[in-house]
Amino acid sequence: MTPALDLAIEVRDVTIAYGGMVAVDRVSFEVRKGEFVCLLGPSGCGKSTLLNAIAGFERPSWGEVLVDGAEVAGPGPDRGVVFQQPHLFPWKSVRANVAHGPRMMGASRAEARATADRLIDIVGLTRFAGALPHTLSGGMQQRVAIARALAGEPGILLMDEPFGALDAQTRALMQENLLRVRARVGATIVFVTHDIEEAILLADRVLVMSAGPGRILRDIKVELPRPRSVEQSLEPDFVALRRECLELIRQQSAKAFEAA
Numbered sequence: 001m002t003p004a005l006d007l008a009i010e011v012r013d014v015t016i017a018y019g020g021m022v023a024v025d026r027v028s029f030e031v032r033k034g035e036f037v038c039l040l041g042p043s044g045c046g047k048s049t050l051l052n053a054i055a056g057f058e059r060p061s062w063g064e065v066l067v068d069g070a071e072v073a074g075p076g077p078d079r080g081v082v083f084q085q086p087h088l089f090p091w092k093s094v095r096a097n098v099a100h101g102p103r104m105m106g107a108s109r110a111e112a113r114a115t116a117d118r119l120i121d122i123v124g125l126t127r128f129a130g131a132l133p134h135t136l137s138g139g140m141q142q143r144v145a146i147a148r149a150l151a152g153e154p155g156i157l158l159m160d161e162p163f164g165a166l167d168a169q170t171r172a173l174m175q176e177n178l179l180r181v182r183a184r185v186g187a188t189i190v191f192v193t194h195d196i197e198e199a200i201l202l203a204d205r206v207l208v209m210s211a212g213p214g215r216i217l218r219d220i221k222v223e224l225p226r227p228r229s230v231e232q233s234l235e236p237d238f239v240a241l242r243r244e245c246l247e248l249i250r251q252q253s254a255k256a257f258e259a260a
């Protein structure tokens, strides 16, 4: 079959089970190149498991995941991953952390440094390029992690609750920063969150998942104008989407709570 050229990711009938426990149940969706898709759902619904299958850290028990038309067999440089914790090398400067990937992939010291400096500029940390991670705030460290994930020039960025450990104000700034970064690098993004406002602010589409076993309950198109900012969350279109997601999530959370 000829792969559809504009598709970055195809998740086809994917089930992931751990022993007898089904974490993800027959999930199918597609992500177009350049699209920003959020996976939204209650805790434990299988969002991370699904993201890990796209990253190649996890093999589906059934079904398949395709990236650029080819079945995912493991992690690869075409997919950058950002986790909730930045996981930086504490003994390396910001610049050296970001340059590490390109160096490992064979770039010269000068090339890796140029790539690192370009990305450090894009995430707004030029003044801190020589700093060690522990001297930076949590939000700044996470911006370094984003720059590092982009350093291999992946077409796809996979983000697992990347702002989940940050306070509300920093989180809002990080969301706007990510939208600016995305506008400059143009990557396809799959972003896992259980925060409804975050999903609507960021995404072109929100896939709302059910409580375990995880299924896609609804595929919601977010057609709010870009560039977006946190203030938009007060506008009627935003509020209507929020209400739609909230009702779905509330039913699911109640179900998960009763089952626990």
Ligand SMILES: Nc1ncnc2c1ncn2[C@@H]1O[C@H](COP(=O)(O)OP(=O)(O)OP(=O)(O)O)[C@@H](O)[C@H]1O
Binding pocket: 018, 023, 041, 042, 043, 044, 045, 046, 047, 048, 049, 050, 194, 212
């Ligand atoms: N390696 C594993 N072995 C056994 N069970 C697992 C494993 N990884 C995940 N699970 C289980 O699969 C289910 C889905 O987990 P997952 O972490 O994907 O959910 P999530 O929606 O990302 O949750 P959260 O928002 O709390 O991180 C959970 O019940 C979890 O306990």
